[in-house]
Amino acid sequence: MSRSLPSALTFPNPVNEYAARATAGLVVVLAVVAVIVNSPIVYGLLALGFVLRVMAGPRFSPFGRLSVHVIVPKIWRKTKLVPGPPKRFAQTIGLVFSGTAFVLSLLGFGLAAQIVVGLLIVAASLEAFVGVCLGCVAFGFLQRQGIIPETVCEACNNLSLRQPAS
Template identity: 75%
Template sequence: MALEEAPTWHRGLLDFPNPVNDYAARSTAGLVIVLAAVSIVVNQPWLYAVLALGFTLRVAGGPRYSPFGRLAVHVIVPQVWKKTKTVPGPPKRFAQTIGLAFSGTALVLSLLGFGLAAQIVVGALIGAAFLEFAFGLCLGCIGFGLLQRAGTIPESVCEACYNFGR
């Protein structure tokens, strides 16, 4: 018996792009910095929730569902950067997942009344986003590579990543 294909409405619903334009990722990081800084200043749970929702949407489908991702891909990169540099998608998704963990932690801390702790967590997130935005240094991508070389993430998830730098 042959396997049936997924219905067209389902195909690609939660796919993350691979490869990714590095300049779009950097632009998104810049937008995250702005929202995260406002979140620290305002220090309200609803704003941490907006930050976490953005990461959730980017983890779910890259720029497809994320307003920041769409703005980066369709406006900032073509109008400002005017460059393309493709990089593997799986490490970028992993990095977005780490961002979700940080922003989700900040949201929970804020809801529990630990506003200063939430601000510190988001401050660390800003640090990582700044490295991505300013220098193209993706800490989540570095972590992805280390986990892949340690065997935690299988080589098949991203063969280009596994062989990078060898």
């Protein structure tokens, strides 16, 4: 049975924290390459990865699939389920940064693109190596301020709705 387009474009909820961290590590590697090479093509690939992950989580993203199907089950072998909406929000912020870098590089502002991606490297490194998701922190802040409705992520504020770690 084939999936309908809307169901194929859903973001997973919950998300394995370790898969998100592995994906962030892969983003760090590509982002460092982007800064070194300073080419619109590499910035475009970085932005495309974020587009794919924002659309449907790891389903269409090579980095997401590698994290979910290889790195986590065969190397890390850990599961910690966390709410999906903050992770999608974080991916969206990554898209804004990488998309901005892509446009800047197309317009000939390579140094500006490198600086923007440098900021992305800092955020992705915090996620990958420390387990701190800045986008998730921002999501929580916006939710507490009422800017993001609680209905977007009820599990974010209600610990009883979260699934236990295994």
